[in-house]
Amino acid sequence: MKALVLHELGKLPHYEDFPDPIPIEEEVLVRVKAAALTRVSKSRASGSHYGSYRELPAVCGVDGVGLIEKGERVFFGGCRPPYGTMSEQTVAPKAWCGQVPDGIDDLGAAALPNAALSSWLPLVYRAKLQQGETVLILGATGVAGKLAIQIAKHLGSGRVVAAGRNEHVLKTLFSLGADAVISLSQKDEDLAEAFAQEASRQPLNIILDYVWGHPAELLMTALTRHDFFAEGSRIRFVSIGSLAGPMASVPSAALRSSGLELYGTGGGSVSYKAIFETMPRIWSAASSGKLSIDVEPIPLADAEKAWAQPDTNGRRLVLVP
Secondary structure (H helix, E strand, O other), rough: EEEEEOOOOOOOOOOEEOOOOOOOOOEEEEEEEEEOOOHHHHHHOOOOOOOOOOOOOOOOOEEEEEEEEHHHHEEEEOOOOOOOOOOEEEEHHHHHHHOOOOOOOHHHHHHHHHHHHHHHHHHHHHHHOOOOEEEEEEEEOOOHHHHHHHOOOOOOOOEEEEEEOHHHHHHOHHOOOOOEEEEOOOHHHHHHHHHHHHHOOOOEEEEEEEOOOHHHHHHHOOOOOOOOOOOOOOOOEOOOOOEEEOOOOOOOOHHHHHHHEEOOOOOOOOHHHHHHHHHHHHHHHOOOOOOOOEEEEEEHHHHHHHHHHOOOOOOOOEEOO
């Protein structure tokens, strides 16, 4: 079969022949229809992700959409190494296969889950969003950030503040439900002031952070209260990604002068049960038109070229065998 195969961490994977998979007990053979080219897939291949490959060569990709027994269409993941989802065929545990509603096409079904889960899970299971609360999204102009705006509103947020670097995409976020936008391309002092003004206008209850690094430092500093007797309120800060850098200094004063609480979300912080509970809700919201995602199909044969494309236009590239 043809597949996108990684031979060395940090190097470009190659479109080439790879041995056909043979399912073992409790697995199914999957004929892949589409697989999203996500940041998780890229970071695993680069060696920078905590779930990076331990043995190579291996087929890239963590999830996808395909056909299993009797032509049933499923969203799947958990492929047994060295197999992945960016291939013509793969193997997946039966327990990791879930039916995809007819109202969602292959491209949307492949692109939605990873991006949608990145905000749905922290909002519900980590930060525990309450009706009417204010959510600030750092990194809102990316694929996952744009979905996070829609999901926060769908789950009951009263106000969503969207902060991002892409000026062109930033202007479009009001149509997705954003109540205010902040450009991350400003000078440090202007950005810190914009954060502080937004926090003073209405208390920030939850922060979903896709960028970390320096922008997160500026935001946490802006949350520092200068009034010793100010009444504190909980600010649940959830780290989701680190696009701006893997490290950020946390000001001690921000922790001591505000209700700042730091959380993380990822493979080790949310249970598989939560994922399985959430997926039907994501499909339902997408089927009813409450969630939308911009996708661009790419033939699997062109995956090497697509791999090097920067993910800056707010669209998810989806590989199609």
